[in-house]
Amino acid sequence: MKASCKKHILEFKQPSGTSRGIMTSKETWFLILNHRGKSGIGECGLLKGLSIDNHEDYESKLKWVCDNIDLGAEYLYHELDEFPSIQFGLEMAMKSLKCQDPFVLFPSEFTQGHDSILINGLVWMGSKSFMKSQIREKLASGFNCIKMKIGAIDFDTEIELLKFIRNEYTAADIKIRVDANGAFNPKEALDKLNRLNELELHSIEQPIQPQQYDDMARLCSQSPLPIALDEELIGIIPISEKKKLLETVRPHYIILKPSLIGGYRKSQEWIDLAKNNSICWWITSALESNIGLNAIAQWTYTLKNELHQGLGTGSLFTNNIMSPLIVKNGTLHYQTNLNWNFNLS
Numbered sequence: 001m002k003a004s005c006k007k008h009i010l011e012f013k014q015p016s017g018t019s020r021g022i023m024t025s026k027e028t029w030f031l032i033l034n035h036r037g038k039s040g041i042g043e044c045g046l047l048k049g050l051s052i053d054n055h056e057d058y059e060s061k062l063k064w065v066c067d068n069i070d071l072g073a074e075y076l077y078h079e080l081d082e083f084p085s086i087q088f089g090l091e092m093a094m095k096s097l098k099c100q101d102p103f104v105l106f107p108s109e110f111t112q113g114h115d116s117i118l119i120n121g122l123v124w125m126g127s128k129s130f131m132k133s134q135i136r137e138k139l140a141s142g143f144n145c146i147k148m149k150i151g152a153i154d155f156d157t158e159i160e161l162l163k164f165i166r167n168e169y170t171a172a173d174i175k176i177r178v179d180a181n182g183a184f185n186p187k188e189a190l191d192k193l194n195r196l197n198e199l200e201l202h203s204i205e206q207p208i209q210p211q212q213y214d215d216m217a218r219l220c221s222q223s224p225l226p227i228a229l230d231e232e233l234i235g236i237i238p239i240s241e242k243k244k245l246l247e248t249v250r251p252h253y254i255i256l257k258p259s260l261i262g263g264y265r266k267s268q269e270w271i272d273l274a275k276n277n278s279i280c281w282w283i284t285s286a287l288e289s290n291i292g293l294n295a296i297a298q299w300t301y302t303l304k305n306e307l308h309q310g311l312g313t314g315s316l317f318t319n320n321i322m323s324p325l326i327v328k329n330g331t332l333h334y335q336t337n338l339n340w341n342f343n344l345s
Contacts, residue, residue, distance in 0.1 A: 001070035003093075005044075005062050010289055012202040012318045016124045021049075026287050026317075027171055029062055030048035032344060033069070033097045037263035039095025043292035044089035045259035050286075051081040052260075062086055081237050081262070090261030091293045101338050103323075110301040117301055118332035120145040120308045123144045125152040135189060139168075142329035145175040146203070151183025155192060161186070162199045171200035175274040176309065182209035182231060183336040189219055198223040203253055206230040217249045230284075234260050239269055246277050254279060257286040258296055269326060271303070284310030290323035291342070297325065297332055 010026045029044040044062060048054050054062070061083055064075055073094045080087045094124045107117035121138035123146060124129055133146070138146055146165065150158045166177060176199070184192055184207045198202060203226040208215055211231045220227050236242050246254070252276055256267045267283070274281045283300045285293050287319045293314050300309055311332050314325050322341035324334050 001033060001036075001069050003066040004032050005066055006030045006032065007059075008289065008319075010287070011319050012316055013229060013318050016316065022033065023287075028051075028289055029059075029293070030091065030291060031062070031065070031086075031093045031140070032115050033093050033337050035097060038097055040093045040095070040099075040102050040104075040290060041289050041342065041344055042089035042091065042093030042096060043059075043259075045091060045286055045288040045292045046084045047260065047286050050231065050234065051085055053085050053179040055082070058083070058086075065090060073130055077265075084234075084262040084266065085259045087266070088258050088292075091263040091265065092292070095295075102344060104298070105295055107300050107302050108298065111334050111336075113334055113336040116328075116333045117297060117302070117311060117324040118145070118259060118306075118308045119143075119312045119327070119330065119332050120175075120310055121330065123148040123311070125149045128153070128157055128161065129141070132164060133239050135161065137167075139174070141327075144173065144330055145177065147177040147179060148309065149181065150178045159195060161195070162201070166199050175202040176200075177202045177205065177308075179226075179230070180205050180207045186212055186215040186219075189215075190222055192300050193219065193223045193225045193227075197223075201225055204227050205255060206232060209233070213245070213248055216251075228253035228255050230255040231248040233270060235264075237262075239273070241268060242273055246273055246279060250277070251279060254281045256281060257284050258299075259286045259288060260293060264299055269322040270326065280307065281305070282309050284308045285313045285317070287313055289317070290314050290321045290325055293335075294325055297334075 008028050009037060012024050015022045027046055031042040031044055033040040044304055049343050076090055077087055095105045099105055104111045106172035121136045179199060186208050189207050195224050205228045236245055256270055258267050264330050271281055282305060284298050312327055324338040326333050
């Protein structure tokens with residue numbers, strides 16, 4: 001078997017803001033396998049500033065995987081615990097290699113174009129006018145679940161923007177999720193959660209920074225607004241630690257980003273533990289190209305989760321990989337009459 005890797009810098013159509021700063025581009029890597037006339041592809045979606053694998057030796061680790069691919073996926077996977085995005089890229093590429101079509105990893109009604117996946121519409125941080133224009137565009141596009149990034153501009157202004165939606169649409173018409181990316185101070189968080197709850201929101205992701213377990217447990221028990229853990233899951237590797245986190249904090253939801261937590265296998269560990277603790281969950285992409293988004297979406301469809309998934313990031317980039325994935329009326333589709341534009345040789 002031969003393996004190679006190819007770097008690709010994804011360029012945002014417009015600067016995209018979170019509480020961690022503004023992004024204009026994002027580095028990703030494609031892992032390409034060739035064996036006996038067949039090819040497979042995986043994406044190692046490094047997200048600097050958030051991934052635990054944001055090491056100086058990331059590229060050399062990826063090349064080590066390519067040089068040692070004949071050691072086998074199982075051995076390599078266990079050697080990559082500190083590089084979850086490479087774990088996922090390897091897992092994805094191996095799955096792709098075994099499939100008749102390297103881009104159809106999980107054949108289903110979704111990949112046949114007969115069914116779709118409910119997704120939320122993402123509203124990025126920015127000026128009030130910019131955020132309001134995004135909200136209008138998402139609603140006009142048929143989304144009935146909006147996810148709004150908060151925590152970077154004045155909180156009262158963010159409340160006004162949320163009221164703008166609620167003045168037009170009831171909670172029965174439009175679900176609103178907010179994502180604070182850990183922006184709230186633990187001492188002020190509950191007051192802010194109470195104010196947000198007045199707007200009948202679906203949930204809030206990561207209101208405070210990770211690893212403040214006592215504070216997060218207190219918020220989860222006292223908040224009238226359901227709390228979802230996101231960044232909190234990153235870097236938790238042993239199953240015993242995952243179990244301890246969920247049993248200690250008792251969140252209402254967890255959000256799984258395969259590129260940040262070690263792919264399908266590690267995501268499934270979280271799902272199984274969540275089910276055992278009556279915790280709901282959904283899947284979210286982490287700014288991968290359409291290669292990674294496709295692999296996440298196809299797997300997500302097989303899980304039959306009825307919540308809106310966070311898989312609407314494919315249209316953010318000017319130089320994404322052309323693919324059959326399209327968003328229509330707030331749902332993600334695999335359009336079988338469209339082709340992939342990626343050279344696997």
